[in-house]
Amino acid sequence: MRAEFPAFRLGKVLATSFTATLTERQGDPVERIPVPRRLVDWLAVSGLAVDSCTAAQLDLARELRESIHAAATAAALQEALPAAAVQVINDRSAQGRAAAVLTAEGERRWRLGSTSCVEDALSVIAADAISVIAGERDGKLALCASPTCRAAFFDTSQSRTRKWCDMNTCGNRQKKARFNANANANQRKNTGAAP
Ligand SMILES: [Zn+2]
DSSP, X not given: OGGGSOOOOOOSSHXXXXXXXXXXXXXXXXXXXXXXXXXXXXXXXXXOOOSOOOHHHHHHHHHHHXXXXXXXXXXXXXXXXXXXXXXXXHHHHHHOOEEEEXXXXXXXXXXXXXXXXXXXXXXXXXXXHHHHHTTOSSSEEEEXXXXXXXXXXXXXXXXXXXXXXXXXXXXXXXXXXHHHHHHHHHHHHHHTOOO
């Protein structure tokens, strides 16, 4: 019965795809990994399959997620990185055992430690966040223009002018809102109704 849980919003960047497992942080937040099994599902579709997940490991994952969100938000605003968030990211990065491996087809995969545990997967996500926040990758951290979202996302567009974390959700909603506002304004004009 997977349908009972909110769908994932998967992006191309592992760290910000992970922070997007909680959306609408400034509105009505939607928790997309509400139970340990959903974290297992998310890790599987993100190339980090684990054997199992406990409630404590889910807590650890969420703590890392919010730390990445806090640090990435500060980086996007060019503010000082919050020390507590940096500590969590570094601890998670150091705790897991994961190795990058090359497939015969020339693709990079992650091989987790012998027990394929959540901590190993979190170390890969933490390291990804570090490379993004440290500015090592081609792109720029920015905040979603949707006032109920404000998610930190990694803009890899040529012009670095992307406004929304996700074109299909936040971007679309904003476009629709503007369209409706214009339609209402036109209707008022046509009917002569007071605004
Ligand atoms: Zn957004």
